[in-house]
Amino acid sequence: MPENLKIVCPCCDTLLTVDPETGAILLEERRKHREHASLDEALGQVKAQRKEAEGKLARAMDEARHREEILEKKFQEARKKAAESDEPPPRPFDAD
Numbered sequence: 001m002p003e004n005l006k007i008v009c010p011c012c013d014t015l016l017t018v019d020p021e022t023g024a025i026l027l028e029e030r031r032k033h034r035e036h037a038s039l040d041e042a043l044g045q046v047k048a049q050r051k052e053a054e055g056k057l058a059r060a061m062d063e064a065r066h067r068e069e070i071l072e073k074k075f076q077e078a079r080k081k082a083a084e085s086d087e088p089p090p091r092p093f094d095a096d
Contacts, residue, residue, distance in 0.1 A: 004026060005018045017027035036042040082089075 002020045005020055007016045007018055008014070009016060013031045013033075015029040015031070016025050017029075018024070019026050036045065
């Protein structure tokens with residue numbers, strides 16, 4: 001009986017034990033990777049993410065406050081353009 005093959009996956013660095021006769025994976029040993037070297041580094045990343053989220057929220061709130069004003073200005077410009085134009089408004093039945 002041939003001995004099992006031990007293969008390291010190049011993507012995830014998992015150690016696979018494979019049966020050479022059937023090609024079935026007999027054992028899978030995943031390597032544990034620590035995302036952060038220390039607790040201080042992890043805390044720093046969390047603080048940076050929080051600051052970024054607060055910035056996005058502030059921008060969104062600002063846009064929401066001024067949205068009504070912007071829409072009103074756009075409406076007035078479109079109304080002014082329609083009043084200056086001599087062509088009649090488009091009829092929905094002409095699109096067919």
